[in-house]
Amino acid sequence: MRTAARPFLFVGCVELRQTLDSHARDARELMHRLAEVPADSVFFHTFGYFLRHRPFTTAYGNDFARWAAVEIGDRTLAERLAVVDPFAFATVEALREHLVTILQDHLRVHGGDPRVEFDRAFHFQRSHIVEVGLGLAATTLAEFRAGLAAADASAIYLHTVEARARAGRRAGDFAEWLRAALELPTLAERFQRVDPYLTTLERVRGRLLSLVDRALEEEPA
């Protein structure tokens, strides 16, 4: 079994959520506020969605689509917002621009939606991520599998979503380590193709574990 010179250290995270005193009560306000809030807030309501919705699968994929469907009851707008895959954009600003354009188009064709009461408004937030070393380390594929299976789900988020979207490590930490430290480029490629969009962190964990299992089975004795 291959042994890496550099161990993989599993790191989890907790999210400290900050409310921004910026609210939208209809689609038009959502468009205006979305255009002006800090980029961190756009990140929170799109990529950060994966961290907060981990217990169950949800069809919306981001907070904007969920709000359009659940609070203002506009299924058409919700569907248009839900199909936006945040990983398809090179930067958060490009993602923001696309979401604002969807809202602009929708308002041009369908007009404004009714306003909702303040307690059903969209409340813009952002988060501060606190990284927490979990004390799990791996130098072999078997150890990596054990760590992946035992780690808090936030570690899956940090090493896949945050690493790719915020830290600019486009392959994600798992794939990067498998390729560079464990010299398993095929497995790394398979890891990189696992898409967290419209699924849950536990399902991502399950898919990654099955990829590792397959690699372990294929490994020569």
Add this chain to the structure above:
Amino acid sequence: MSRIDDYRQVAPQGAVDMILKLADRVRGRRFLNVTGGRLGGGAAEILREAVPILSDLGVDTSWQITGGDSPYYATARALQATLEGAERVLSDEGLARWVEVNRVNAKKLMLDADLVLVHDVQPASLVTHRTDGRWVWRCHFDCSAARPAAWSFFRRFADQYDAAVFSLPGFECRLGIPMYVIQPSIDPLSEKNRELSPREVADILAALRVVPDKPLLVQIGPFTPGYDPIGVVNAYRLVEKHHDVRLVLAGSCRPPARTPTSSCSSCRRTRTVRLTRFSGRPR
């Protein structure tokens, strides 16, 4: 074994280990909680469990309460009610008394800590006597519809904190400090939240004269605006379209809240609604 380990049976995988790692970072730091009382209320309920657990984890955690006379308590209650959006009379004299009693409280209490977390309204003006450390105001209620005059009075204290924490986004009123969101939590291992045996369930339903012929949709809590009984009835109306359930609103009335039947007059049209008033605090 620390009592935090008891939670492994109910916590998501890895969550307790995360807490242990986080606690390592703040081991030995002084964390002081200040509330207006040790009994009743969500803050006291949380702290009764959290303080011993945090101490077990090596965080130097303490809990102090403010005290005072009847006018002090009455003003603090009225001030909190107005910040929750209710109409109450707040006299300048009463507000001055509240500030003065908290000045005396500040002399009596040991307020030195690395983090001082002040819960809700009653002890909030202690912040004017802060020394070192970070001070955070923990607001456990919705103050988004606070009465303007009450908020402008209270804001002069709230803005002296380093940050404020609310239970949900949208529960905040305008402040010049960072505002964070920590959602409310329950303790799944507390006596209040344990599973009831079928015998206990049957006895309680019989005592409340609730017919156990269909699944129950239940809210247990005071019949006050903060617990939104009308919102629960609206939720029931959504559920009953798809599931044949019986709604039970069970709770107590705290003066000056209205009686259950008057606060939920619209419920009386619904035959499956059961309104029940306990004589004491709900369990």
